[in-house]
Amino acid sequence: GGANNNNDPNFGLGIDDYGSSLYHPSATSAYSSYSPSGLLQTSYPVGPYGVSHADQMRLYNSQLKHDFGIDMRFKLVGNQRVSPNADVSPSQLCAVCQDSAQCQHYGVRTCEGCKGFFKRTVQKNAKYVCLADKNCPVDKRRRNRCQYCRFQTCIAVGMDKEVVRTDALKGRRGRLPSKPKSPSTRQPNSFQTQFCRFYNDSIPNPANLDFSKLNYRTVxxxxxxxxxxxxxxxxxxxxxxxxxxxxxxxxLFYSIQNSERDRLYSNCLLEQIVLRTASRLDGDRVILCSGVVVHKVQMNYLLGDVAQQIYDYASTLKLQKIDSIIAATLASILLLDSNNPDYVYHRTPLSSTIAELYQKIVDSLKDYLKQLHEDSSVYLQLLDRLNDARHIAHNLRKRLSLYRHTTGLTNSTNTLLDLVLECKPISNELQTNDDNTTLSFIQYDL
Incomplete structure (x- = not known):
């Protein structure tokens, strides 16, 4: 049998790009009315009486390919087409269009069709325009209808443009430039794997983002x-x-006492929101920790100039090329670091258990960075990024508190965010210490 021809104008198109009549061939259909270049090989010998319908169906079913050249061989039941990935686990589906995906491409599990689309777009630096509201559905059937929304979905689920090979690398089957081999690899150690897993479980799943609140129109x-x-x-x-x-x-995993757990949470909450929101900024879309997607314009309504501080912070993080391991480590350091000027308990310092865990995580970051960079200043630069997060969190606290006071929310809600903004303990365990002495807090003027 022959192979797909890369010069064929139909090569790379999904089966949805062809007429629906090709899905349900009938006994009276005349295949001669269709161009065979993208579907059937032209090298088969044809007898004096042409190709029979049975032979056409045999060739059609044996040669029909999906975007990535894997036999579809779906069965026809009456006039219905049975999906080849009907029984596929969601974890085996393309994060962009939910088609079958055999492996990861550019950092995300995607089908070959979306991989090829993403690669071509990046290599050609193509610019697309959405003719609707920039929120078109992107699934297996409709992925080709709006290239703009398809590419934005690729970016939103985490496909990395930096990994796409340039023209200078063509012919090397997508391999990145060779690097000197060393015994060190960019892999987390067993200790890092533990807290990285907790962090990754807490970030939004790109396949389950909530776009229902997204509104780019100015009110x-x-x-x-x-x-x-x-x-x-x-x-x-x-x-x-x-x-x-x-x-x-x-x-729970690191055996931190409940009282200290709540204290850590209160100290780091807004810093975590700043770090996590900035690290997932996607163009004009802001992906919040809950998976809700809003537009920058919507963020500006509530946060004003603090929103722009978060956007600038996101640009700085992007320049640092922070991967998932570094992001998880920075989040863990922010959690365990009690040097928050906005919310400090006047009581005994944190336990030695937390201090030791903090130092161990810091050391793991240093070791990991040595695998990636020869420049030792990178670690100090990341510490500066943590200080940036603290500064923005301080401004975010003032902005959200002002909003609560001006809208009357102070008398109607009692959420975790409300308690933290009011510098109140989030559990009875934090209201008094062992000597029944009321805890006091450092607060600020609005």
Whole structure:
């Protein structure tokens, strides 16, 4: 048998790009009306009476390929086509269009069709325009309808443009430039694997993002503006619950006492929101910790100039090329570091268990960075990024607190975010210490 021809104009198109009549061939169909270049080999000998319908069906079923050259061989039941990936686990599906995906491409499990689309777009630096509202459905059937939304989905699920080979690398089957081999690899050690797993479990799944709140249109009337502000504030509230679950799991594994766990959570909550939100900024879309996606315009309504600080911070993080291991490590350091000027308990320092764990995580970051960079200043640069997160979190606290006071939310809600903004303990265990002495807090003026 022959192979697909890369010069064929139909090569690389999914089966959905062809007419629906090809899905349900009938006994009376005349295949001669279709161009065979993309479907059947032209090298088969044809007898004096042409190719029979049975032979056509045999060749059709044996040669029909999906985007990535894997036999579909789907069966026809009446006039219905049985999906070849009907029984495939969701973890085996393409993160972009939910088609069958055999392996990861550019950092994400995707089908060959989306891999090829992403690669061509990046190599050609193609620019697309959405003719609708930039929120077109992207699935196996409709992925070719809007190239803009398909590419934005590729980016949103985490496909890495940096990995796509350039023209200078063509002919090397997508391999990146060779690097000197060394005994060190870019793999986390067993200790890092533990807290990285907890962190990865707490970040939004790209396949399950909530786009229902996304609104890129500017609102002008006061009522709509209030609704948009409350929408984003509620999304922050839900994000706090996600971070709390992460802290609980982390603390349970490392045997951190409940009182110290709640203290750590209160100290780091807003810093975690800043770090996590900035690290997932996707163009004009902001992916919050809860998986809710909002537009930058919506963030601006609630946060004002603090929103721009988060966007600038995101650009700085991008320049640092922070991967998932570094992100998990930075989040863990922020959790265990009690040097938060906004919310400090006047009581005994944190236990030696936390201090030792903190130092161990810091050392693991240093060791990991040595595998990636010869420049020892990278570690100090990352520490600066943590200080940036603390500074922005300080401003975020003031902005959210001001919003609560001006809208009357202080008397109507009692969420985790509300308690942290008011510098109140989040459990009865934190209200008094062992000597029944009331804890006091350092607060700030709005």
């Amino acid at each position: 002008t009337n006061k009522e709509s503006l209030c609704e948009e502000k409350l929408l984003v504030y509620d999304a922050f509230t839900r994000s706090c619950d996600i971070i709390k679950q992460w802290v609980d799991k982390f603390s």
